[in-house]
Amino acid sequence: MDKILVLDFGGQYNQLIARRVREQHVYAEIRPYDRISLFEIREAGYRGIIFTGGPNSVYDPASPHYDPEILNLGVPVLGICYGHQLMTWMAGGTVTGAENSSEYGKTVLYADAHPLFDGVEPESVVWMSHTDYVSKAPERFSVIARTDKCPCAAMADDSRKLYGVQFHPEVTHTVFGKEILRNFLFGICECSADWNAEDYARKAIEKYREELSGKKVLLALSGGVDSSVAALLLHEAIGQDLTCVFVDHGLLRKGEGDFVEQTFRHGFGVNLIRVNAAERFLGKLAGVSDPETKRKIIGEEFIRVFEAEAQKIGHVHALAQGTIYPDVIESGKGASAVIKSHHNVGGLPDTISFDIIVEPLRDFFKDEVRSVGTMLGLPKELVWRQPFPGPGLAVRIIGDITEEKIRLLQEADAIFREEIDRAALPETPNQYFAVLTNARSVGVMGDARTYGYTAALRAVSTDDFMTAEWTRLPYEVLERASSRITNEVPGISRVVYDISSKPPATVEWE
């Protein structure tokens, strides 16, 4: 299988670059520039290397650099943005910083005829985001594109197969970005398009069948996409040797616990233990209204319940987790780089004895996890499930949690989701749910005064959940949801719509 190395210099689009490469059926892996040596790169046999962008200036002493020998490995390199400037610097060209030379946003590129630009029109729109620019291409390089402000918007040393572009081909605003990446991958690196998530998963299934058959494997199933796909993949490999523990903390959406059980135990024949721990969780949460304390209690309790189940099973050989690629990628932002902690099962239980951890999805991006799920026959409702926080409805009930409040919220939330689904909007919000605020207000029903809770509806549109816009839902959808909730859920007498974006708000209320 041909592989491309995405050498990460801290750019915000590093994951996007890797995904774009994989969309072309070429395997790409991201490595921070300070975590992979020249020797390792040489040994790994990459077909090509992409230098990512980064926030720095090459002349800043703290900026990320790499051994210039990388340019002499005989492996084609494409430098993007900062990567383009770094390649220039490494090869002896000149990078200049000037206030008035910065470009941000859509910019017209004038491209020469060159194999990197096969199928690219001589004038086309690209996405720029830079201050420094390459004022003089290094020796042996020729300039192959420019913009009104940027005299060297792309350069090439065909003899060594080294290329640099100041713009971002991975961003969709770059009209011919896909063609440029394809030209690099197939024309220059001569990669074969032989990678896809499904085949990779099939091979993983074979591998796990050989390695794990006859051994006990334990997985905490939450019903979210990642743990569901991980469970099915392992089930396909080792069948009943896999035990899934599904901790139902009583804070799930309406009907969700039964749906998960039905799907996995009855639908797929997975060896599933459902632990109905609602009472235990509610007991611990009684009277607690501080958001962080609630989260902590749930995280800890989750581990305790899971451990108790695991102990009944005895020694397990492997603990399986639904970790996915973005969870394991380290960032190339320098010495302070940290690995993102996974918060899907609230941390690793420390008293379960196991020999190894198995993470069948650790090489996959989310969209790839979804295609693997589809291949394995996971129902659409689970494959396209919106994110749901580990602490569940506890972070959507403001103030203390009671059974009654959980019931009110489950009903209101189910109605809102039903109305959004029924509306078949041209673009479904990426996440939508109801929140039970702690505010009560006076209402009137028939001739009687009511004093019920206020439900808040929340719908957001986002690519990555790091930032999010509140979704401009049609008034009719809001109207139907509101009138159904106030009519069908006694105890809620008022409905409001949350029109805050993130930042400064967060998606969840707590």
Ligand code: XMP
């Ligand atoms: P916030 O509220 O931080 O949420 O803007 C961003 C995204 O993360 C989800 N979320 C969680 N997911 N465990 C999870 O697995 C958690 O503790 C958690 N808290 C928030 C949230 O639903 C949104 O999609």
